[in-house]
Amino acid sequence: MLFVEDTIRALFRKYETSAKSVIRRNIQIVHNSNQINPSIQEHFKRKYELIIARIEDNQRFLNWLLSEPGSDVVEKHNVDSHNSTPALSSTTTTTSMLETELTQDEEEMFPSEFDDVLMKENNTSSDSSNDESYQSGSSYHDGSSFSYQSSTSSSSPSPKKSKSSSKRGVRWGPNTIIDKVLNLFLLVVRDWSSEGLDERVQSYNPFYASLERYYPSVEQRRDIKVICPGAGMGRLPYDISMLGFHTTLNENSLFLIVALKRIFSGGVNDLNSQTLYPFIHQTKNITDEHTQTRRILIPDIAIGRKDEPGANMSFAYGDFFDIYSPQVSPALTSLSTTTITSNNTNINANINANPNTSNKFDCICSSFFIDTVENIFTLIERFHLILNVGGLWMNNGPLHYHHDALTSFHLNSTELLDIVRSYNFEILEYKLIDCQYTKNKDSLFQAIFNCVWFIARKIK
Ligand SMILES: C[S@@+](CC[C@H](N)C(=O)[O-])C[C@H]1O[C@@H](n2cnc3c(N)ncnc32)[C@H](O)[C@@H]1O
Numbered sequence: 001m002l003f004v005e006d007t008i009r010a011l012f013r014k015y016e017t018s019a020k021s022v023i024r025r026n027i028q029i030v031h032n033s034n035q036i037n038p039s040i041q042e043h044f045k046r047k048y049e050l051i052i053a054r055i056e057d058n059q060r061f062l063n064w065l066l067s068e069p070g071s072d073v074v075e076k077h078n079v080d081s082h083n084s085t086p087a088l089s090s091t092t093t094t095t096s097m098l099e100t101e102l103t104q105d106e107e108e109m110f111p112s113e114f115d116d117v118l119m120k121e122n123n124t125s126s127d128s129s130n131d132e133s134y135q136s137g138s139s140y141h142d143g144s145s146f147s148y149q150s151s152t153s154s155s156s157p158s159p160k161k162s163k164s165s166s167k168r169g170v171r172w173g174p175n176t177i178i179d180k181v182l183n184l185f186l187l188v189v190r191d192w193s194s195e196g197l198d199e200r201v202q203s204y205n206p207f208y209a210s211l212e213r214y215y216p217s218v219e220q221r222r223d224i225k226v227i228c229p230g231a232g233m234g235r236l237p238y239d240i241s242m243l244g245f246h247t248t249l250n251e252n253s254l255f256l257i258v259a260l261k262r263i264f265s266g267g268v269n270d271l272n273s274q275t276l277y278p279f280i281h282q283t284k285n286i287t288d289e290h291t292q293t294r295r296i297l298i299p300d301i302a303i304g305r306k307d308e309p310g311a312n313m314s315f316a317y318g319d320f321f322d323i324y325s326p327q328v329s330p331a332l333t334s335l336s337t338t339t340i341t342s343n344n345t346n347i348n349a350n351i352n353a354n355p356n357t358s359n360k361f362d363c364i365c366s367s368f369f370i371d372t373v374e375n376i377f378t379l380i381e382r383f384h385l386i387l388n389v390g391g392l393w394m395n396n397g398p399l400h401y402h403h404d405a406l407t408s409f410h411l412n413s414t415e416l417l418d419i420v421r422s423y424n425f426e427i428l429e430y431k432l433i434d435c436q437y438t439k440n441k442d443s444l445f446q447a448i449f450n451c452v453w454f455i456a457r458k459i460k
Pocket of ligand 1: 203229230231233250318369372
């Protein structure tokens with residue numbers, strides 16, 4: 001039986017080991033330089049010890065996020081504890097720690113049935129643009145720096161091809177997985193911390209304001225079905241459900257699904273009770289230590305208020321195109337062919353057990369989603385299919401297409417609206433809105449997307 005959570009934890013531990021080896025190498029370099037005075041050497045040693053401690057704290061956060069609600073989170077550190085950072089004199093850097101090869105254990109954690117899902121996951125959220133600033137796997141943010149790939153180290157051997165790496169190659173190396181874990185942290189911050197409030201105001205408030213305007217009767221909202229495809233860590237559908245709408249959260253990233261299950265299974269009620277250091281891996285565009293080591297607390301609100309009136313949510317975990325396929329109604333099949341198991345609960349069983357999932361909606365709210373799919377025409381067609389006549393599609397997000405122009409059609413915003421109209425929608429509103437996405441507010445690198453906001457109504 002394969003446990004997704006164990007795989008993610010094991011790979012994060014490997015990242016932790018890798019990062020520590022980089023840090024020890026840096027301490028050694030500083031220590032060996034006669035030019036650098038002892039007080040600065042001492043500064044680096046102290047700073048790097050702090051970073052190591054924070055990475056270990058992130059491991060604890062990850063363990064919590066992947067644990068069953070109510071269960072004791074078992075610490076699984078098999079690497080140095082906080083206090084055992086080696087003294088400068090004993091620091092060793094072994095290039096083998098930086099190799100990309102999977103260990104025997106990891107090989108066993110990746111039986112062949114995992115391949116399909118990993119491939120799918122990688123295809124869905126990969127960012128194949130050549131824009132260096134955004135080459136961080138599944139998202140729009142600045143990438144991690146403590147990576148496995150030791151391309152900067154001329155002394156490191158080229159990665160050996162293990163059975164699995166030759167099969168998966170660069171498409172699905174541990175590095176990609178680590179980026180996904182770090183991306184998961186940033187999405188948790190975006191959706192469930194006070195730090196993310198600015199971003200949520202920019203990205204999500206237009207949805208809330210428009211929903212309240214188009215559906216003013218609170219009593220009638222429970223009969224209005226809203227779907228948020230590609231919902232990330234789920235704050236948008238959650239808040240919409242709190243406005244009284246019947247809301248469906250759709251998401252297909254396995255990494256996010258296991259975390260979503262934790263967030264929404266009840267019991268995350270204690271405000272600011274969990275600590276994470278999401279920027280600790282960012283070593284570029286930093287002004288000072290604080291920028292990198294800043295602590296974030298979650299949640300900013302009590303989640304899991306299942307008993308509250310209005311909290312009316314359904315979960316459609318899996319590929320949007322598979323679930324809302326024209327052939328099967330509803331087709332909840334995307335994960336069903338695998339034996340991937342999450343904490344003894346088959347993810348697919350969870351989906352099918354959800355009685356509220358059906359394939360027709362009154363409103364679609366897509367945030368930072370439409371540019372992540374490969375075929376935007378199919379997406380528009382599918383949105384048209386699942387909307388009732390008169391239903392609304394609200395969109396906010398960039399056109400920072402994640403898939404290469406060779407495999408995907410990159411519409412500009414004018415073309416996008418024309419195509420939407422040609423699928424029997426009328427455009428009720430259109431404007432551009434400045435939004436940021438998983439930012440570190442203290443970083444020297446800041447990206448602002450001029451996001452395409454529109455509301456379209458299905459006319460027939
Ligand atoms: C850029 S993120 C945006 C997340 C969230 N909507 C937000 O605004 O923060 C895009 C999300 O869409 C998900 N996604 C991409 N393709 C998908 C598909 N075919 N079905 C379901 N989810 C998908 C990704 O896993 C990712 O979480």
